[in-house]
Amino acid sequence: MSEKEQNFTAKKSTRRNFLKNSGLTLGGLVLGGAVTSLVVKDTEETVTTSGPAHSANQNETVNHNKALMFFTPEQYSTISAATEQIFPETEVGPGAEALLVPYFIDHQLAGAYGLMSKEYTKGPFYPKEATPLFGHQTHLTRQDIFVLGINLLNSEATKRYEKKFYELEAEQQIEILTAVEADEVELNAATTPSYFFKLLRAATLEGVYSDPLYGGNKDMGGWKMKKFPGHQMSYANMVEKEEFVEIEPQSLTAQHNH
Amino acid sequence: MATTLPKTDIVLVGVGWTGGIIAAELTKKGYKVVGLERGKTRSTSDYLMVHDELRYANRNEMMQDLSKETWTVRHDPSQRALPYRNHGSFLIGDGLGGSGEHWNGLTYRFMPYDFEIRSKTIERYGEEKIPADMPLQDWGITYDELAPYFDKFDEMIGLSGEENPHPDMPKIKYPTAPLKETPAMKMFREAATALGYHPYTAPAATLSESYTNKDEITRGACQYCGFCERFGCEYGAKASPIVTVLPVAEKTGNFEVRTESSVRRILHENGKATGVLYIDTKTGEEFIQPATVVAVTSYILNNVRLLLLSKLGKPYNYETGEGVIGKNYAYQMTSASSTGFFEDKEFNSFIGTGALAGVLDDFNGDNFDHTDLDFIHGGNIALGHYGRRPIANNATPKGTPSWGKEFKDASIYWANKYMGVGSQGSVMPNKNNFLSLDPQYTDQYGDPLLSVTFNYKDNERNQQKYIREITTNILKEMGATEVTTPGDQEDWDTTKYQTTHNTGGAIMGADPKTSALNNYLQMWDCENVFIPGANAFPHNSGMNPTGTVGALAYRAAEGIEKYLANGGGSLV
Ligand SMILES: Cc1cc2nc3c(=O)[nH]c(=O)nc-3n(C[C@H](O)[C@H](O)[C@H](O)COP(=O)(O)OP(=O)(O)OC[C@H]3O[C@@H](n4cnc5c(N)ncnc54)[C@H](O)[C@@H]3O)c2cc1C
Ligand code: SF4
Numbered sequence: 001m002s003e004k005e006q007n008f009t010a011k012k013s014t015r016r017n018f019l020k021n022s023g024l025t026l027g028g029l030v031l032g033g034a035v036t037s038l039v040v041k042d043t044e045e046t047v048t049t050s051g052p053a054h055s056a057n058q059n060e061t062v063n064h065n066k067a068l069m070f071f072t073p074e075q076y077s078t079i080s081a082a083t084e085q086i087f088p089e090t091e092v093g094p095g096a097e098a099l100l101v102p103y104f105i106d107h108q109l110a111g112a113y114g115l116m117s118k119e120y121t122k123g124p125f126y127p128k129e130a131t132p133l134f135g136h137q138t139h140l141t142r143q144d145i146f147v148l149g150i151n152l153l154n155s156e157a158t159k160r161y162e163k164k165f166y167e168l169e170a171e172q173q174i175e176i177l178t179a180v181e182a183d184e185v186e187l188n189a190a191t192t193p194s195y196f197f198k199l200l201r202a203a204t205l206e207g208v209y210s211d212p213l214y215g216g217n218k219d220m221g222g223w224k225m226k227k228f229p230g231h232q233m234s235y236a237n238m239v240e241k242e243e244f245v246e247i248e249p250q251s252l253t254a255q256h257n258h
Numbered sequence: 259m260a261t262t263l264p265k266t267d268i269v270l271v272g273v274g275w276t277g278g279i280i281a282a283e284l285t286k287k288g289y290k291v292v293g294l295e296r297g298k299t300r301s302t303s304d305y306l307m308v309h310d311e312l313r314y315a316n317r318n319e320m321m322q323d324l325s326k327e328t329w330t331v332r333h334d335p336s337q338r339a340l341p342y343r344n345h346g347s348f349l350i351g352d353g354l355g356g357s358g359e360h361w362n363g364l365t366y367r368f369m370p371y372d373f374e375i376r377s378k379t380i381e382r383y384g385e386e387k388i389p390a391d392m393p394l395q396d397w398g399i400t401y402d403e404l405a406p407y408f409d410k411f412d413e414m415i416g417l418s419g420e421e422n423p424h425p426d427m428p429k430i431k432y433p434t435a436p437l438k439e440t441p442a443m444k445m446f447r448e449a450a451t452a453l454g455y456h457p458y459t460a461p462a463a464t465l466s467e468s469y470t471n472k473d474e475i476t477r478g479a480c481q482y483c484g485f486c487e488r489f490g491c492e493y494g495a496k497a498s499p500i501v502t503v504l505p506v507a508e509k510t511g512n513f514e515v516r517t518e519s520s521v522r523r524i525l526h527e528n529g530k531a532t533g534v535l536y537i538d539t540k541t542g543e544e545f546i547q548p549a550t551v552v553a554v555t556s557y558i559l560n561n562v563r564l565l566l567l568s569k570l571g572k573p574y575n576y577e578t579g580e581g582v583i584g585k586n587y588a589y590q591m592t593s594a595s596s597t598g599f600f601e602d603k604e605f606n607s608f609i610g611t612g613a614l615a616g617v618l619d620d621f622n623g624d625n626f627d628h629t630d631l632d633f634i635h636g637g638n639i640a641l642g643h644y645g646r647r648p649i650a651n652n653a654t655p656k657g658t659p660s661w662g663k664e665f666k667d668a669s670i671y672w673a674n675k676y677m678g679v680g681s682q683g684s685v686m687p688n689k690n691n692f693l694s695l696d697p698q699y700t701d702q703y704g705d706p707l708l709s710v711t712f713n714y715k716d717n718e719r720n721q722q723k724y725i726r727e728i729t730t731n732i733l734k735e736m737g738a739t740e741v742t743t744p745g746d747q748e749d750w751d752t753t754k755y756q757t758t759h760n761t762g763g764a765i766m767g768a769d770p771k772t773s774a775l776n777n778y779l780q781m782w783d784c785e786n787v788f789i790p791g792a793n794a795f796p797h798n799s800g801m802n803p804t805g806t807v808g809a810l811a812y813r814a815a816e817g818i819e820k821y822l823a824n825g826g827g828s829l830v
Pocket of ligand 2: 483485487489491494496612
């Protein structure tokens with residue numbers, strides 16, 4: 001395939017094309033396996049040639065970062081809904097989902113943060129003995145704790161409303177998150193619901209305000225809300241200024257644009 | 259089997275601030291120095307992608323890799339100590355320059371009162387003022403004796419400052435002018451002056467102007483870039499070992515740095531050190547580096563651990579109060595801080611340097627009368643402009659939930675409309691606060707971790723309560739529409755950053771029974787070992803330690819030179 005053809009294919013490639021190319025067909029056929037829910041979901045919605053993650057506009061570049069390294073799609077939907085409740089879209093500006101915070105968390109969990117590569121992970125462990133003042137005291141990694149937490153959100157949603165967490169109304173999601181934060185739900189594991197919540201809240205804020213190079217803070221939307229200028233070389237001539245100085249934010253890519 | 263290398267005059271365990279100073283001073287005098295540094299090499303070009311809060315401030319890019327080695331922590335000796343599994347309360351540096359690379363640069367001198375704290379407290383209030391479980395000690399040196407060494411440190415880094423207007427504080431001539439003052443700092447100065455206090459601009463190692471020191475090291479002025487505390491300075495404007503003392507040592511041709519070389523033991527025979535055992539972490543090979551003098555310069559916690567692992571000096575026993583290695587561990591407190599919300603202001607809070615602050619010492623040391631107070635000492639009070647990082651800083655007025663719509667809108671609304679007035683609370687020694695080897699947990703080589711047994715005692719809690727009222731009043735005087743405080747000082751929280759101002763564990767003094775080092779930072783029990791870190795502090799004062807650590811390093815450098823010239827012996 002020539003380079004030109006390849007580009008063309010890439011642009012045209014959509015979820016439906018992918019399914020077609022993989023030899024799967026829609027309509028009438030009962031599909032087994034992991035892709036079923038995707039297909040069913042798609043066909044229930046309006047059938048378009050491009051999925052929601054892709055742009056119909058040829059001029060807009062595709063964000064290749066919007067894919068999963070760690071979560072399953074269902075885990076992703078759960079975390080996505082939870083982060084949006086922690087940092088929702090308001091009149092002030094975008095929420096966690098629009099800022100791509102769920103992708104940020106997915107990508108972080110896949111690496112050193114999720115596996116705790118630079119942290120002391122040797123036993124023995126005394127999770128029951130440790131008060132919160134002694135922090136993380138369990139053999140579980142952050143990957144494990146997020147998965148346990150996600151399962152907890154969904155099992156609570158099922159118990160209370162017979163639905164998945166991400167299918168609930170906002171108030172219902174808030175109710176469950178509040179119970180998780182306060183340890184008012186049971187988690188049969190060497191960690192607590194509130195510890196998971198603490199990690200989730202912190203990771204959400206990291207995704208809102210870290211440099212966009214990590215996949216969140218889309219278009220520096222988090223920084224813009226706080227009027228934080230990001231990466232700038234010097235403020236030496238503004239230190240004494242009485243009035244607030246609004247500066248167009250800049251991310252680290254500006255430092256690396258050769 | 260370890261390979262034995264050719265002998266050198268001085269071997270350094272760790273190459274950060276104290277190691278760098280010893281290296282520069284002794285190589286200039288013609289002595290051969292080998293610096294062993296466990297971390298990687300560094301230059302300012304490593305800092306080009308440094309304006310990254312997540313990587314440097316949250317994921318601790320420049321800090322010790324805890325998967326290899328950490329500490330265990332507990333509140334009192336009756337508890338089982340648990341590992342400090344991720345960075346929280348303090349952040350320990352790693353790599354060439356050590357914590358001297360990512361420090362803030364606030365550079366103070368401990369007060370005359372500090373060095374003679376026991377005598378002066380008894381003189382003014384009587385012996386009963388000192389609780390029975392507080393082993394308060396004089397340092398074996400006075401402020402006046404240390405003053406020339408403070409001057410050396412200030413001159414080397416080009417300290418930017420303004421004279422402290424408090425009548426009881428020493429008058430210091432700073433090599434460079436103070437940093438610029440922000441509108442919030444001006445408000446602090448005016449409010450504090452109106453309340454009868456003595457505010458001034460904090461002495462900063464982030465240069466206000468370009469500067470050339472006596473070693474002919476030239477550095478440029480700070481850009482107030484806001485990525486300073488926990489970050490390296492790509493401009494070299496912040497004084498750090500790699501842009502000051504290390505190039506001076508290298509230029510002499512007498513200095514050899516070996517990075518990725520982790521020291522595991524100080525070797526000794528018949529009361530004298532023969533050298534150190536270290537591991538090349540690239541190859542895993544072990545080496546013995548013989549030396550005439552061993553300078554232990556690996557940060558207080560690592561210094562004390564190495565002494566205990568090497569069986570040098572008598573370990574402290576909290577039950578009997580005997581022994582000295584591990585004794586008088588202390589720390590600092592930040593719970594007297596208040597946050598003021600200003601409805602009608604918008605501050606350029608993203609601007610800052612690690613050391614840009616207005617500060618006052620009216621409630622520090624013994625600058626105020628403690629006769630009717632239930633504590634001794636105190637803390638400085640400061641309004642800092644350190645560069646407000648957006649992930650870390652999300653203050654909201656009292657009653658705001660910590661997540662959800664209300665939190666989001668409030669944290670954004672107030673993002674540039676609040677200011678903190680904080681205090682660095684001193685911590686007095688207590689017989690139950692100490693360092694020892696952990697009986698259970700080990701590092702990557704199987705050596706025991708250092709265990710930190712520490713909690714805040716009544717003296718500290720009472721002090722913070724008292725100072726909190728003052729920080730609140732200053733903010734009110736500044737016109738804050740609302741002021742919040744963190745509440746009373748609770749048990750030590752190992753997960754929340756407080757300071758990297760750990761002190762004690764191998765302290766200096768006049769008596770070998772109650773101290774590990776003499777006033778040249780020379781070990782009483784091993785005359786060719788010098789340990790010039792904050793481990794030497796018999797208590798911790800109410801301000802940042804490195805000005806005093808730097809002075810002690812210059813004092814130790816002079817001691818080592820004398821020791822070598824004399825051909826051995828105790829210096830006192
Ligand atoms: C975020 C932060 C902000 C700070 N801000 C201030 C401030 O504003 N003002 C102030 O006064 N102080 C401040 N400090 C404290 C200051 O950094 C330290 O006091 C100072 O660096 C101590 O010097 P040192 O030589 O004892 O240790 P370091 O400078 O840390 O150097 C120790 C070196 O030894 C190496 N080492 C450790 N163990 C071994 C081993 N076994 N073998 C070989 N090498 C080893 C380490 O890797 C390190 O490079 C701050 C610290 C931090 C972390
Ligand atoms: S604030 Fe100044 S000293 Fe600190 S890193 Fe930026 S330029 Fe360097």
